[in-house]
Amino acid sequence: MASVDECRQALHDLAARLDANAETRGKLDLDRSLACRVTDLGAAFRARLAGGRLLDITDGDDPAAKIVLSAGSGDLIALVTGRLDVTRAIASRQVSIKANPFDLLKLRKLL
Template sequence: MATLEECREALTELTNDIAESGEQIDFDRSLSARITDLDTVLKGRFVGAAFTDIEQAEDPDADIKLTLTSDDLVAMCRGDLNVMKAMATGRLKLQASMGDMMRLRKLL
């Protein structure tokens, strides 16, 4: 089981990878990740290609909601877990508008 700090680092690493890719993305949405095995929620904001203001929260309400385990979050952010496969097998639950899902495909 990954720690809360490892989950934060993975989300930060993901945004660094996106920024280094040089892809310009017009994206401004709140995102929450409910981490089931740590019984916590990390919440922040995607602005462009960066995930900022990552903090623990009580309320998972956001434009984009992820539900997954800590290990799956770390694996997804590192590129070791295919997002589409994780959704198809129930390892990742994603709630977002269709437009946001299409933009997320570019990010993840």
């Protein structure tokens, strides 16, 4: 199990990676609020996905978020570092992503 600080850092690392790759990937037409719920720690983070970037990461849940990612702390860390394949994680229910089906298709470009 990872700590809340490690999960927060993983999200910031993901944001930095997405930021570095945003130019080569092109603009992603997606501007949505995001909630990341860490189920085993009872913690949550909120952010905004815009133009292929993860912005404004803060502590706390966003009940009105358009995209909700739920995962255990270890799975979140493994997912962000690339040790866990997102498709397999969703299929095995290690990770849950709730979003509009069209948003899910757009999110695939980020993964």
